[in-house]
Amino acid sequence: MRILHLSDTHVERTDAPNRHGVNPTASLRLMLDSLRHQRDVDAIVVTGDIANDGAVEAYTTVRELLREFALPLDVPVFCTTGNHDEREAFGKVLGSGHLTADGSERAETVLESADGERAAVSTVDGWRIVTLDSLVPGKVHGWLGAEQLAWLRGVLATPAARGTVLALHHPPIALDVETQRVFGLRNPSALAEAVRGTDVRVVLTGHFHLQLFGLLEAVPVWVTPGVVNRIDLTAPPGTERAVRGASASLVELGDGSAGPMFHTLHARDPRAHETVYEIDEEQTRALIQRFG
Numbered sequence: 001m002r003i004l005h006l007s008d009t010h011v012e013r014t015d016a017p018n019r020h021g022v023n024p025t026a027s028l029r030l031m032l033d034s035l036r037h038q039r040d041v042d043a044i045v046v047t048g049d050i051a052n053d054g055a056v057e058a059y060t061t062v063r064e065l066l067r068e069f070a071l072p073l074d075v076p077v078f079c080t081t082g083n084h085d086e087r088e089a090f091g092k093v094l095g096s097g098h099l100t101a102d103g104s105e106r107a108e109t110v111l112e113s114a115d116g117e118r119a120a121v122s123t124v125d126g127w128r129i130v131t132l133d134s135l136v137p138g139k140v141h142g143w144l145g146a147e148q149l150a151w152l153r154g155v156l157a158t159p160a161a162r163g164t165v166l167a168l169h170h171p172p173i174a175l176d177v178e179t180q181r182v183f184g185l186r187n188p189s190a191l192a193e194a195v196r197g198t199d200v201r202v203v204l205t206g207h208f209h210l211q212l213f214g215l216l217e218a219v220p221v222w223v224t225p226g227v228v229n230r231i232d233l234t235a236p237p238g239t240e241r242a243v244r245g246a247s248a249s250l251v252e253l254g255d256g257s258a259g260p261m262f263h264t265l266h267a268r269d270p271r272a273h274e275t276v277y278e279i280d281e282e283q284t285r286a287l288i289q290r291f292g
Helices: 024-034 056-073 087-094 146-156 178-183 188-195 281-291
Strands: 002-006 043-047 077-080 109-112 118-124 127-131 163-167 200-205 212-216 219-223 240-243 247-252 261-266 275-279
Touching (some): 043 127, 043 163, 056 077, 087 118, 118 146, 127 146, 146 188, 178 281, 188 200, 275 281
Parallel strands (some): 002 043, 043 077, 200 219
Antiparallel strands (some): 002 247, 118 127, 240 275, 247 261
């Protein structure tokens, strides 16, 4: 199983630079163009923050760009919500988030919880793909509600033919970085309990705009860097620096004991590593106080 994993496209309603001077649509185009030589791809997974402000126009742009990329490969596309997304607009354009290469709905099972969470299941060549919804409207951090977790446990109660891939926006792991601890998934132990003893082979996430690997109940968790920008942890402690450079990941899952393996792919951006924004300790503390 070969998955192209993207996240955090942050596309705007217009094809123009954002307030930091980066054009998110151009970044996504460049990333997809850089991935055009990938072969034997089985799925494309996009783990949230697809639209920066939840605009229908942004989701439409992303859907069409992914459709143009996926059609020649004839592979399905799986999308999740992130904290910048808006569920109604997401659903209007992307449905369950499980799409065929031409953009048609393909989900086998869909949950729409009482809290509005949207999760879905599809099967690709014996692999089960489960997308979860960790969006908390108006907040930066993530949370998986009790109904969604119960649904997930029910799905995982029956093993898939080859294994399960979970995808969600907020990582259930974090470095000793305050913004990650505060803005990640707030109930990782609940997710750990749900996947314990199941056939989940990997958890794919985004949100942190950098690459990160860890384990949740012995299940590999991969955080892919952002498409719109990436966070540079060489900045002084307590501050945050974002730099240019769209990135994505190639995830390879083997049968039995082989894999998973992860490789970061970088767009060929001549302006890569230029500073997009930098906030000092006071601004970082204010951000945490406001959203934490």
